[in-house]
Amino acid sequence: MGIAALILTSFAVVGTGLVAVTHSGTKDIIAAANRAALEASLNRLVPAERYDNHVIDDRIEVVAPEWLGTDQPVAVYRARRDGQPVALFATPTAPDGYSGPIQLLVGVYADGTLAGVRVLAHKETPGLGDAIDEKRSSWILAFAGRSLTDPTPEKWKVKKDGGVFDQFTGATITPRAVVKATHKFLEYVQTHHEQLFAPAVGAKTAGQSSRP
Structure with missing residues (x-):
């Protein structure tokens, strides 16, 4: 395998890893945001201090x-x-x-x-x-x-x-x-x-x- 091919392969591996890490981090952020939005919606109907x-x-x-x-x-x-x-x-x-x-x-x-x-x-x-x-x-x-x-x-x-x-x-x-x-x-x-x-x-x- 030539040097150019090795470089391209390395970039592909690194890129895939970064995408995976980004997706995992983003998924957690989205889940937390959705939870916060749901809590806010519920608390508009029943104030949080009541439970x-x-x-x-x-x-x-x-x-x-x-x-x-x-x-x-x-x-x-x-x-x-x-x-x-x-x-x-x-x-x-x-x-x-x-x-x-x-x-x-x-x-x-x-x-x-x-x-x-x-x-x-x-x-x-x-x-x-x-x-x-x-x-x-x-x-x-x-x-x-x-x-x-x-x-x-x-x-x-x-x-x-x-x-x-x-x-x-x-x-x-x-x-x-x-x-x-x-x-x-x-x-x-x-x-x-x-x-x-x-x-x-x-x-x-x-x-x-x-x-x-």
């Missing part, structure tokens, strides 16, 4: 398409204080948005009261259905403090359907889908409260999960 556990590690996965709007596993994160349930968070889907599924982040206190709802992803029409996004309007903030009894079940609808929640001019389908999905998630939490808040096995080990 004392590692909420992201206190996690299970559930499959309940009739309540959660998807047949894929959904992660549920549990907040506790002194071992007692405080709240849980999950990302149910409103499958019947105007332009497709709407992914939500919902926080529910242990007493069944909504800590809040946020929209994580949607494809709704700009200027109409996208008012579900907190960046576009304050509509989504109206869920905080609500529960299965406030309003009563027959009022868990948009005003056009006889309920208490506002709709958008020219875009009733979108808020209707979010209201329906939020209500169904509250029903799921009430029905499975004991399993959802059961102590997680190895809760402080990131990535471990179970299914109630």
Whole structure:
């Protein structure tokens, strides 16, 4: 092998090693950034001072398409204080948005009261259905403090359907889908409260999960 070939081979080996090292380092940085972003999102619904556990590690996965709007596993994160349930968070889907599924982040206190709802992803029409996004309007903030009894079940609808929640001019389908999905998630939490808040096995080990 000539000197030129040896030099090229050496560069290739070194380059491959650098790419591998860079990828490994970047992967860890991305994972840490994603974790921090998730914690920040959860803490916008339930302040961090209200719980004392590692909420992201206190996690299970559930499959309940009739309540959660998807047949894929959904992660549920549990907040506790002194071992007692405080709240849980999950990302149910409103499958019947105007332009497709709407992914939500919902926080529910242990007493069944909504800590809040946020929209994580949607494809709704700009200027109409996208008012579900907190960046576009304050509509989504109206869920905080609500529960299965406030309003009563027959009022868990948009005003056009006889309920208490506002709709958008020219875009009733979108808020209707979010209201329906939020209500169904509250029903799921009430029905499975004991399993959802059961102590997680190895809760402080990131990535471990179970299914109630």
